[in-house]
Every structure is written in structure tokens, then in C-alpha cells.
Amino acid sequence: MLKSIAKASLLAAALALPLSVPSAQAEEMKDFKVCWSIYVGWMPWGYLQDSGIMKKWADKYGIDVEIVQINDYVESINQYTAGEYDGCSMTNMDALSIPAGGGVDTTALIVGDYSNGNDGIILKDKTDLADIKGQSVNLVELSVSHYLLARALDTVGLSEKDLTVVNTSDADMIAAYATPDVTSVVTWNPLLSEIEAQPNATKVFDSAGIPGEIIDVMMVNTGTLADNPDFGKALVGAWYELMAVISSDSDAGIEARTAMAEASGTDLAGYDAQLATTKMFYTPADAAEFTKSAELPETMKFVAEFLFDKGILGEGAPSPEFVGVSFADGSVYGDQNNVKLRFDPAFMQMAADGGL
């Protein structure tokens, strides 16, 4: 009996070991992995891997970078938070709530774009945002859609208490809209344009109303980046080489956009339409300037307060300032001693100055 307990605990320890291998050790590494999921502003990540641009830049710094597509957005962030990946594409809001809230020190390496109409609120048979009062609103709860709704309600003097939020999976959003009991949805592209195209649908608010607040970023592990600056340089170099191509109407630009359109399940026209509602930062100078802007700390304050209000910063969090967020000028929002999310334009600036 005792023997079998001893044996079982040995086995248990053996089973537990792979789970407990430290994820982000402070040391120099050669192999890096970043992940991304399908979204208009992140399609370039897939193209970087397929076109060999990433390999070119990784070789330049003598490292190896693998870019992996993950089908489920939240799962990709969870994998990054668990330490499986060194970087992951996500929004500013999810970066604060999942990795930073989970104690994984995270740096915004590449601020890629912000949603400028890609997220919106649609009402069925109604045309005014204020009509949303008293309705059931279908959305992915605790996502940027939820944040957009909260910000939109502010503008018409309503609050979430005036309506019922129904958590609805994004995969089922279009089917849900087709049912009679669903009268309003908040969602993102390409679902948004699909639903808006239906005859009884009116878009009453979109993220163009809160420009620069829903930001899409390549987030990387701060420790890994500090120990391996070449990892950051390779990613930034590859990204902006491709940005220059995409933003042009040259044959190479059209070819790249067509490939990304196909990878996201649409065609060139459809992809260009999505790009039109996305404010891409095609040059590192623009991205760095946005990261340094005075509005960013203001935005992160809104986001932190929203997350705190919804209980997402952790129930142990005594205030929205529980997790610290640092900005380009060295200022910190929140707890100075618990800075877990860093907006640092250094690498983007390096690319802008031609220092790669």
C-alpha cells in the first residue's frame, strides 16, 4: 500500500514536470515562436511566414522565428500567457486583462493598427442608438465588442443596466441574427459587414466613433525581448518591409493583398473594404508617433476602468490601477510596482530611423 502511494507520487511528479518547465527564462535563445489569429490587421503575419520575408530577417540576425496561426483568438492569447509562445497578436484590452492581468510582463512591440469602423453595433428595424434601451444585445461578452457597447452607451446617457447582454459566440453570430428574438448585435468584421448587408439592419455606432481606442498590437514577452533584442529587431524589420509593399499599388502589393484576402476567406475587394475601416500604421514613424501620443494613456485608463468594472482584472484587484501600464515617456498608469504592460516605441523608432 505504502509502496503504491510512493510509486504513484513519483509518477505524479513525472507527469507534472513538463507542465512546470519554466516558460520565460531570462537567457539568450535562438528559436522564437509567435502566434496570430485571423483578423484584417493581422493577415500580414501569415504572409510574412509564407513569403519568406520573416526568414530573411531572422537569418540576418542569426535566429529562427516561427509564425503560427491559431484558429481561436482567445486560445492564442491563452497559449501566449501560458508561455507556449514568445509573442502574440492581440488588442490592447485583451493584453491588459489576460497576460498582464495574469502576471506575464508584456511589451507592445508593434502597434499595427486601430479599429476605425471594424467593430459596430447593429439594430434590427431600428435606426437610432438610443433605441437600444430595454433590448437584449447579443455580443461576445468581455470582448472589445462589450467595450464598444459600454463606450457607445456613454454617448447617449445610457448604461448596461438599461439592457440585457447575452453572451453569444462569434461563430454563431450571423445565424443568431437571423432568428426573430435577436434584435441587436455588437460584433466585428467580417461578421459586421455580413450582418449589415441584411435589409432590416442598421449600423447605429461603430469604432470610428472612438478612434484609437481598440488597438491591435503584436505583444511580446518583456523578459524575452530584453534578453534577445535581435528577436524584436527581426520582427519589426520584417513587418515594416511588408507594410511598405502592402500599402503600395504595385504588382507586389496587389499580390500580397490578394494572398491575404484569400487566407481570410474573402477576395481582394472584400479585403480592401475591411482595410478601409482599419487605420493601419504603414510606416514605423506613424506607429511610434501613435504610441507616444498623449491620448494612449487616456485610452488605457478607460480600458482599465472598464475591465475593473466587469471584474476582469481579478477579484483581488482593489482598483482599476491594480495592474500598471507604462508609456513611452516613462509615465505609468496604475501601480508603479506592478507594471505588467509596457508601450515602448523603441523598436518601431529604430525601424523609422533606419537602424535595423
Added chain:
Amino acid sequence: MRIINRKPSRVVSVALGLVPFVATITAYTIASHYRRLENPADKLLPSLESMGEAFWRMAAVPDRRSGDLLLWLDTFASLWRLGTGMAVSTLLALLFGIAIGFIPHVRGALAPYLATFSLIPPITVLPILFLTFGLGELAKIALIVIGTAPVMIRYTAQAVLDIPREMIIKAETLGASVWQMVTRLVLPQVLPKLISCLRLSLVPAWIFLISAEAIASTSGLGYRIFLVRRYLAMDVILPYVVWITLLAFLLDRALLLLSRRAFRWHHLGGDAL
């Protein structure tokens, strides 16, 4: 003595039964300990204490936004859906199962259709369910019913067919009507088997319940798990998983007890899991 003839004593048997549970908890604790050495705020494998705190918070502290005790709200919503769904499925199984098993013409008409229908994975026809039943409670219960009823009907029909032919002939010889045979012969034979079938069907029923709640809802055990998954709150998810397991276990035991009490004649045969 050969190993198949060596029987553990009661004490050893209980101790042996505990070993895998203890081993799992030990493995978890070790893994969690090492991950938290690396990052004290690790969300993936939270400590047992923080899970206990989270469970207490969900069960006993009113939610800041709604003022509800979330665990009980979720449990009640989920059990209501599961209970209603399984009650409907059981009723369907009883009605259709006996009709199909006992009346050849009904069997001829429905058995092939049912055999085909029961093979459709319910999740694949979700959009059709939405259009038919809307997005509310009805759709969730319908998913549970569609997922479990066909198999239960087939199982019940088979149980009717398994009744020894001699007993039916004897009842006929004694002049019993069809209705009398259903109430006096078929039901006592089939009901305990229906309970076993119900116990087995609870497993897929829980799966369909959780999937249904993940799609569109405002409360429920599955809803909460999928919601807090958005910020990797394993300290809430893991206790919820344990809680669901416990609920499922209790339901299973309660049904077994009911069967033993109500249908003694069915349990004369010896060991049952």
C-alpha cells in the same frame, strides 16, 4: 492464489480507490507550485487556496454588478435545463420506445427513420435549431432532447424486444389486452432499464448542455466557464469543473438509489457499478 481470486478487504479497497485521486491532486499541486515559483500571478495552474477563495466568492459573495450569488444562479439555471431536457427525453423514450418495441406496424414506420436520425450529430444542425426554436431556453432544451432522445428511444425499444416471448404469450393466453400487457408486463420490465439508460444518457446530456450554454445565454455553469475563459480564470473554471462532476455524480447515484428502491426485482442479480 491467482490474482483474480484475491479480494481486497473493505479498508484496502477504499484506500486503493483513493490512490488515483490523491495522485492527481499531488501532481497538480507540484505542477502548480513550480509554475507559481516562476510567476506568482500565474493563471494557468492556480493554487488550491486561490481556487477555494474563488469558489467561495462565487458561492457566497453577491456579484458586484447584479447582486446575485453566481454559483447558485448558474447551478439552478443549468439543472433546470438539464432536468427539463432529460424529463422530455425520458417521456419520449417511454412513449415511442414501447410503441416501437411492442407494435410491429409502428416499428416498421419509425425504426429506420429513428436509426438514421439518431446518427446526426446535433451540433452540426445548430443553425436549423436556432431558426426553429429561437435562441432562448427552448433551443438549449431542444439541443439536449435531440441529442439524447433518439438513442434512449432505441434503447427502450430494444428493452421491450428483449422481454421473453414466453411471458407475452402467457399474458395473451390469460386474456390480457394490449393495454394490460403494457402496464402489467412491459412497464415493470422496461422502467428499470430506462433508468440505466437515463444514467448513461446524462453524460452526453451534460455535454450538450454545456455546448448550448456556450452559444448564447446569460447564466449557467457552461456559460460561466466559457465567459471567464476569456481571461483565463482557471481559479474559477477548475472549481466549476469539480462542481459539475460532483453534481453529475450525485444525480447518477440518486437515480441508482431510485432504481434499487423502486424496482427491487431488477437488482437481484448482483454487482452493479
